[in-house]
Each structure stands twice: as structure tokens, then as C-alpha cells.
Amino acid sequence: MGTPCHFALFELKPEFQLDLDQLATRYRELARSVHPDRFADAPEREQRLALERSASLNEAYQTLKSPPKRARYLLAMNGNEVPLEVTVHDPDFLLQQMHLREELEDLQDEADLAGVATFKRQLKVAQDELNDSFAACWNDAAQREHAERLMRRMQFLDKLSHEVRQLEERLDD
Secondary structure, eight states, X not given: OOSOOHHHHTTOOSOSSOOXXXXXXXXXXXHHHHOGGGGTTSOHHHHHHHHHHHHHHHHHHHHHHSHHHHHHHHHHHTTOOOOSSOOOOOHHHHHHHHXXXXXXXXXXXXXXXXXXXXXXXXXXXXXXXXXXHHHHHTTOGGGHHHHHHHHHHHHHHHHHHHHHHHHHHHHHO
């Protein structure tokens, strides 16, 4: 593996709980140092390297600032490459997903902005709880399957959260 670990790039310990302000500050510092404009007069090879470093830095930042992506990355670092698309054998969660989707569709049909705000708050609480659960178990080999299940739930709630923001924007117009 030639590229440094995302955490090492930002001089952070590989942990799930991160100080996102510290991450953002470090990202801005690093981004300035590798910005391609700083290499405009440099030889072509250096320009290309700067562009690659800038792209790697952006990818690392996007991965670490997103809890589901950070969770997936941590699991992969521990030697468990988790397939992106996978059948979830988690009947309780599948039922919860269906209820959340139906609730969101109802809010959309009723154009209920206040309801959307409430839904968004409840979603945030559920995301925080999942994040805490994942943080508690991701590094324990005996709980690997549980950690992967939590990471998949995080991905679903993250996607749902994105859809909620889109709905809010449409209802605000």
C-alpha cells in the first residue's frame, strides 16, 4: 500500500470518534500546501504530483468526515473489505427502513415542512446512536459482524438524511 493511511495523512489516530473541527482545520492547512496553483511554474512532473496529492487529500477528507464512510474505511483497514452492495440480513432494520421511507413519502405528499424538520431531528438522534454503537465495537474482532451491520445501517440513514435535505429544499422553494 503506497499511499499513506487517511488518518496518518491528518496526523490522527485511527479511531471512529474524531474532532471534525480539527480534521477540517488540518485539511485546510494541507490543501494549501498541495494546491496545484502553487506548482503552476514547476516542472510538469511536480504539477502532476501536486494534482495527485490534492486529489488524495480530498478523498481522504471526504472519507473521514462522513461517519458511514469512516466506519467502512476503519473496517477495511482491519482487513475486512466490506462489499458496497450486499443483502442485509437484518429483518428489524429492513422493517424500520420501510417505515422511515413511508413516513418520508407521506411528509412529501403533504408538503409538511414542520413534519420534515421533526423527522430530520429524529433521524439525527438515530444516526448519533448508531455512531456511538459503532464506536464502541468496531475495533473488537468478536463484534466484527455487528460492526458491519451497524455500518450498513449508518449508510442507509446517511442516504435517507440526504433525501430529507433534498425534500426540504424542494418544499422551501
